[in-house]
Amino acid sequence: DVEMQGVWAVQGGMIAITQTLTDLARAKGVRFICGVNCDEILQRNRKVSGVRLSNGETIQTQAVIFNGDAMALQTGLLGEANRHASPITQTTRSLSAITWSMYAKPHGFPLIRHNVFFDSDYDSEFTDIFYRKRLPQKPTVYICAQDQTDTHISHLAGERLLCLVNAPATGDHQQPTLSEIESCQEKSLSLLEHCGLNLSLADATVTRTTPQDFHRLFPATGGALYGQANHGWMDTFRRPAAQTAIPGLYLAGGSAHPGAGVPMAALSGRMAAATLMGHLGLTKRSGRVLISGGTLMP
Ligand SMILES: Cc1cc2nc3c(=O)[nH]c(=O)nc-3n(C[C@H](O)[C@H](O)[C@H](O)COP(=O)(O)OP(=O)(O)OC[C@H]3O[C@@H](n4cnc5c(N)ncnc54)[C@H](O)[C@@H]3O)c2cc1C
Incomplete structure (x- = not known):
């Protein structure tokens, strides 16, 4: 039914999303480093401590949001210590x-x-x-x-x-x-x-x-464009969430919850940012509110 109503298109083409996000981020002081790989996510005392780039540069940080395929962590591409960050149980690749x-x-x-x-x-x-x-x-x-x-x-x-x-x-x-x-x-x-x-x-x-x-x-994917295959309703719940087992390491992107496709990947980015901000104490707790309707749980 949703498809029958048509599909959304981005004014200016897909590139406009990237350009808009880049402009917004730069305005907030973000520095982009292009054309280099992240070779390793570093840990100290089992917590994230930084990243090592393919140009030899090391950046110290307490938090990393990894936007590559989660399978790259599991296969050790980002360092042995990150293999168990977020075990993936569903291993059939998508198309x-x-x-x-x-x-x-x-x-x-x-x-x-x-x-x-x-x-x-x-x-x-x-x-x-x-x-x-x-x-x-x-x-x-x-x-x-x-x-x-x-x-x-x-x-x-x-x-x-x-x-x-x-x-x-x-x-x-x-x-x-x-x-x-x-x-x-x-x-x-x-x-x-x-x-x-x-x-x-x-x-x-x-x-x-x-x-x-x-x-x-897209390393560790075999070229799969949409993360792991989604062949049954349970597969939806097997995707890794934003929070991993390693303090300071978060996941975003098509292989993480809620799934592949540009709108979903964008949602996962928001979830990763919200989880990180919560951990850093940057999120205000919302006050209690009364809503009408809903379900009572015992
Ligand atoms: C041909 C094609 C058609 C598609 N059609 C549609 C469509 O019609 N509708 C739709 O919604 N989706 C479509 N998709 C899927 C959609 O593009 C993806 O689901 C979405 O881009 C995933 O976003 P992402 O941020 O997770 O990853 P990506 O867009 O893949 O971005 C991740 C980036 O991280 C980089 N990266 C990975 N590992 C490292 C590392 N170690 N160091 C540095 N950089 C790294 C990768 O090179 C990549 O540039 C299509 C994809 C393709 C390729």
């Missing part, structure tokens, strides 16, 4: 993808903002991905046509497109080979052609991103 970001001139099909092209056997895609751990033989292709609206606009020169095909999150092992990726690309383009959309990659400016690339961007 990865192959994406093609391009500037192209599509023909023959009036694209709108969101477009999904289905092949003849939708179920086989998930059997391939989750059970056979291979690229789908009959991929579903999603195209986000960023320069379109809900009604088609003709762009004479070309337009920006993001094409996405689901893939198994095996960017760290059992990676798809180049020929498997090329074959998936061919199948995707011929599905589009079958549906009436001609898209020539040869004439377009294209950046292709594979599960291996996503794994490099």
Whole structure:
């Protein structure tokens, strides 16, 4: 029902969220260090004491909010001492993808903002991905046509497109080979052609991103884009919370509660900040109030 009412879009595109948050943070005195990894979250007396960066710099601090995938802690990527910060019991990864970001001139099909092209056997895609751990033989292709609206606009020169095909999150092992990726690309383009959309990659400016690339961007994920898989109602409760077992270490992001997706990740950031502020004694206790309705508990 929610989807039937439409989806939210950000004015200025997704980048506007990052730019707005960055501007707000800078105005509050935040310093950003870009282009370096956090190699280790340091501890002293079993409490967070700082971070060690890949440029050799060490920053002393009593509190760290870790926004990478929680699995990176569990696999020891941020230091052995942080392995048990927040044990993850649900270990089936969510979907990865192959994406093609391009500037192209599509023909023959009036694209709108969101477009999904289905092949003849939708179920086989998930059997391939989750059970056979291979690229789908009959991929579903999603195209986000960023320069379109809900009604088609003709762009004479070309337009920006993001094409996405689901893939198994095996960017760290059992990676798809180049020929498997090329074959998936061919199948995707011929599905589009079958549906009436001609898209020539040869004439377009294209950046292709594979599960291996996503794994490099999001360490310890295998390229999974949405944290751990959510296959049952109980899985929702297995995600790690903001507070970890290590004093001073907090989690935020798509792998933590309440889950993946930009709105959820943003909520998890607020929860992590609220938990940290509570621990630092920066949150005012709210006074008792009487509310009408509600449930009486024995
Ligand atoms: C192609 C694609 C399509 C998607 N489509 C949608 C969609 O339509 N709707 C939706 O809601 N969500 C979508 N998502 C998912 C959404 O982007 C994520 O759920 C969300 O960005 C998670 O936010 P985050 O802050 O947890 O992590 P991220 O946005 O992944 O940010 C975490 C950052 O931390 C960095 N990092 C990790 N470890 C370290 C380290 N040790 N040192 C330094 N930096 C580190 C990573 O490089 C990354 O830049 C999509 C994702 C992708 C990739």
